[in-house]
Amino acid sequence: MRQSQLFTKTRKEAPSDETAKNAALLIRAGFIHKEMAGVYSFLPLGLRVMQKVIGIIRDEMNTLGGVELHLAALQDPRVWEASGRWSDDAVDNWFKTKVRVGGEAGLAFTHEEPLTRIMTAHIRSYKDLPVAAYQFQTKFRNETRAKNGILRTREFLMKDLYSFSRDEAEHVVFYERAIAAYKRIFNRVGIGGHTYLTYASGGSFCKFSHEFQTVSEAGEDVIYVSEGDCGKGLAMEKGRAAINKEIWTEDVKKDLGLQGDFEEKKTVEVGNIFTLGTRFSEALGLSYLDEKGASHPVFMGSYGIGPGRLMGTVVELLSDDRGLVWPESIAPFRVHLISLATGGRSVKTATDELYEKFSQKGAEVLYDDRDLRPGEKFADADLIGIPTRVVVSEKTLAQGKLEVKIRKTGEVNMLSESEFLKTVPS
RNA sequence: CGGGGAAUCGUAUAGCGGUAGUAUGCAUGCUUUGGGAGCAUGCGGUCUGGGUUCGACUCCCAGUUCCCCGACCA
Numbered sequence: 001m002r003q004s005q006l007f008t009k010t011r012k013e014a015p016s017d018e019t020a021k022n023a024a025l026l027i028r029a030g031f032i033h034k035e036m037a038g039v040y041s042f043l044p045l046g047l048r049v050m051q052k053v054i055g056i057i058r059d060e061m062n063t064l065g066g067v068e069l070h071l072a073a074l075q076d077p078r079v080w081e082a083s084g085r086w087s088d089d090a091v092d093n094w095f096k097t098k099v100r101v102g103g104e105a106g107l108a109f110t111h112e113e114p115l116t117r118i119m120t121a122h123i124r125s126y127k128d129l130p131v132a133a134y135q136f137q138t139k140f141r142n143e144t145r146a147k148n149g150i151l152r153t154r155e156f157l158m159k160d161l162y163s164f165s166r167d168e169a170e171h172v173v174f175y176e177r178a179i180a181a182y183k184r185i186f187n188r189v190g191i192g193g194h195t196y197l198t199y200a201s202g203g204s205f206c207k208f209s210h211e212f213q214t215v216s217e218a219g220e221d222v223i224y225v226s227e228g229d230c231g232k233g234l235a236m237e238k239g240r241a242a243i244n245k246e247i248w249t250e251d252v253k254k255d256l257g258l259q260g261d262f263e264e265k266k267t268v269e270v271g272n273i274f275t276l277g278t279r280f281s282e283a284l285g286l287s288y289l290d291e292k293g294a295s296h297p298v299f300m301g302s303y304g305i306g307p308g309r310l311m312g313t314v315v316e317l318l319s320d321d322r323g324l325v326w327p328e329s330i331a332p333f334r335v336h337l338i339s340l341a342t343g344g345r346s347v348k349t350a351t352d353e354l355y356e357k358f359s360q361k362g363a364e365v366l367y368d369d370r371d372l373r374p375g376e377k378f379a380d381a382d383l384i385g386i387p388t389r390v391v392v393s394e395k396t397l398a399q400g401k402l403e404v405k406i407r408k409t410g411e412v413n414m415l416s417e418s419e420f421l422k423t424v425p426s
Numbered sequence: 427c428g429g430g431g432a433a434u435c436g437u438a439u440a441g442c443g444g445u446a447g448u449a450u451g452c453a454u455g456c457u458u459u460g461g462g463a464g465c466a467u468g469c470g471g472u473c474u475g476g477g478u479u480c481g482a483c484u485c486c487c488a489g490u491u492c493c494c495c496g497a498c499c500a
Contacts, residue, residue, distance in 0.1 A: 009451090010462095011437065011438090011450095011451090012437085012438085012450065012451090012462070013437060013438045013439095013450075014438085015437080015438090016432090016433095016437090016438070016439085016492090016493085017432095017491095017492050017493060018493085019493070019494075036491085036492085037491080037492065037493085085500080090500080091500065092498080092499090092500095093498085093499070093500095109500095110500085141499080143498085143499070144427060144497080144498060144499085145427090145494095145496095145497090145498085145499095147493090147494085152499085201500095203500050204500060205500085220499090274500095340459080340460065341459075342459045342460070372462090373458090373459055373460090373461090373462075373463065374459070374460045374461065374462095375459090375460075375461040375462050375463080376461085376462045376463095377460095377461090377462090378460080378461045378462080379461065379462045380462080382461090391460080393460065394460095395460075403460095
């Protein structure tokens with residue numbers, strides 16, 4: 001993409017109404033626009049990052065055996081009344097709206113009920129199980145307080161996957177595979193090393209749920225982590241034992257067989273997986289017949305990740321004082337090609353040709369073809385944070401090389417075109 | 427939802443009971459060109475509604491919006 005076509009402008013100064021680093025930087029770099037408290041629009045660069053994140057999650061969900069669908073955002077109250085979650089007493093962050101000809105509709109804050117109801121039309125037999133369905137869908141939550149930029153918003157995209165199994169044993173097999181898939185996701189977006197599988201409250205559904213908690217000062221959660229071998233269970237990988245503060249009690253510690261020293265860490269919840277059991281299948285009549293013709297409620301699980309929150313968390317962790325720093329896997333572009341206008345027409349022509357070559361090779365290139373001074377282009381490039389910067393100028397043309405700079409490390413190398421092309425991921 | 431703070435050109439900010447300023451951005455011109463160039467000219471602003479006052483951007487009240495702390499987050 002030619003940067004002259006990109007309408008978004010960068011800003012020198014952070015907006016005064018954002019104290020969160022993630023939103024301040026993303027707004028300065030033109031990735032997002034704040035509509036109102038807790039509501040953000042995604043501009044072209046932000047959308048590209050979001051799509052990369054979605055692509056990684058989708059890939060892992062497919063590997064897990066999930067099938068993608070897209071449920072309605074506008075919700076029928078009746079299905080929520082059936083589960084007891086329509087009333088404001090049960091769920092206080094509903095956005096509800098009136099239907100003009102009568103009645104109400106809700107803006108979905110999650111999708112257990114509607115999907116469970118849909119499944120009653122498709123799951124009849126043990127032969128139909130297990131199944132897993134997922135979607136990327138906008139969720140609405142009427143939070144009393146939006147905060148931390150794009151980490152906690154009233155409207156946000158969520159990947160929610162729901163599993164349907166015959167019984168708990170079958171469910172657990174899937175659940176553990178889901179944990180593995182989630183780990184791969186966080187590794188792939190570059191925050192795996194900072195992310196802990198954490199025991200958390202199971203709410204009204206089960207004893208424990210599991211959260212994926214990423215260490216960051218921007219976090220809202222507190223977890224206790226032990227780097228030693230100090231317990232057993234799903235979250236008790238060696239060097240990775242973690243418990244959410246909300247369930248940090250003597251009973252739980254005994255229950256999980258915890259011992260040794262635990263360190264307190266502030267974290268962002270980047271994923272949460274739940275064993276739902278038969279809570280919704282019983283309420284909505286989702287059952288199957290076994291081999292003997294006996295009816296059983298379907299055993300369910302739910303698995304969430306917010307791609308926007310994940311993106312914000314990456315910004316919090318990887319940015320530096322000059323701006324964003326994207327990992328290759330979710331960068332809006334892989335290469336930021338910059339021509340220095342100081343070189344006149346020959347530089348411009350040479351860079352145009354290079355851009356065509358890169359594009360033909362399928363490389364994702366943002367080409368700064370704007371007629372600006374070098375300093376401004378460099379500052380913008382640092383702020384936008386594309387992993388590799390390639391500069392073409394009279395100087396580089398004279399050497400017959402390209403100046404290749406790595407955003408993350410600041411490392412600069414003079415490479416020939418063919419040397420560089422070998423390193424460009426297409 | 428409880429508590430605290432804030433609202434001034436597009437953005438970031440100063441200031442005063444009596445003609446609203448700076449920086450940046452934007453527009454135009456000239457000079458510049460490897461880390462957000464220089465000079466000149468121009469465009470552009472006091473959240474809304476009441477009240478006090480001869481006079482309110484400034485003081486008071488209410489509303490709205492935003493931020494922060496806490497609570498909540500199925």
